[in-house]
Amino acid sequence: MITLAFIAGCTLSVFAQDAKTVLDKCAAAVSAKDGITASFSMESAQYGNASGTIAVKGKMFHASTAMATMWFDGTTQWTYLTNNEEVSVTTPTEAQQQALNPYTFINMYKKGYNWTMTSDNHAYQVHLTAKDAGLKIQEMFITIDKKDYTPSVVKLLQKQRWTTFTISNLKQAKLSDSEFRFNSKDFPKAEVIDLR
Numbered sequence: 001m002i003t004l005a006f007i008a009g010c011t012l013s014v015f016a017q018d019a020k021t022v023l024d025k026c027a028a029a030v031s032a033k034d035g036i037t038a039s040f041s042m043e044s045a046q047y048g049n050a051s052g053t054i055a056v057k058g059k060m061f062h063a064s065t066a067m068a069t070m071w072f073d074g075t076t077q078w079t080y081l082t083n084n085e086e087v088s089v090t091t092p093t094e095a096q097q098q099a100l101n102p103y104t105f106i107n108m109y110k111k112g113y114n115w116t117m118t119s120d121n122h123a124y125q126v127h128l129t130a131k132d133a134g135l136k137i138q139e140m141f142i143t144i145d146k147k148d149y150t151p152s153v154v155k156l157l158q159k160q161r162w163t164t165f166t167i168s169n170l171k172q173a174k175l176s177d178s179e180f181r182f183n184s185k186d187f188p189k190a191e192v193i194d195l196r
Helices: 002-029 094-100 102-108
Strands: 036-044 050-057 060-065 068-072 077-081 086-090 113-119 123-130 137-145 151-158 161-172 191-194
Touching: 002 113, 002 123, 002 137
Parallel strands: 086 191
Antiparallel strands: 036 050, 036 161, 050 060, 060 068, 068 077, 077 086, 113 123, 123 137, 137 151, 151 161
């Protein structure tokens, strides 16, 4: 019995290490120093459905859909709503960033989560569960390509509702920091509402 318990414990430790290794490689693949671009679609019980493009560089991101465009420079977020030409300026909480940027898992998985992993011929699926009930995202699934360790699906549970991001056409790119800030010259008719 003791031997079986020891073998089971060692096996779980190996799986956990494998999951962390895969997550580390995935984080490295999408953490290009100069940035990455990708296409995405989002299905969310909380935020609705959308599709568009996203650019990410470190903590900064720029996402664009038919309904809205968002810029986040690491501190400030600008959200431009196409239908009423309005720009809201906010300082989002970490939870708000996690809900809107599918790449927040890059650093999030490193603390506060347990992880397990399954795989098939083409991809790994890592399942993260929060160690603390106080964490905003309680559960997450990340599907990671076996060849290049890029994520293809990120599914997260927040406030008992699932949001799923499907990611494609991920490429490294040389992105200027200015791409992650709203430029009023590009939207001369926009009304800016500062909510900070």
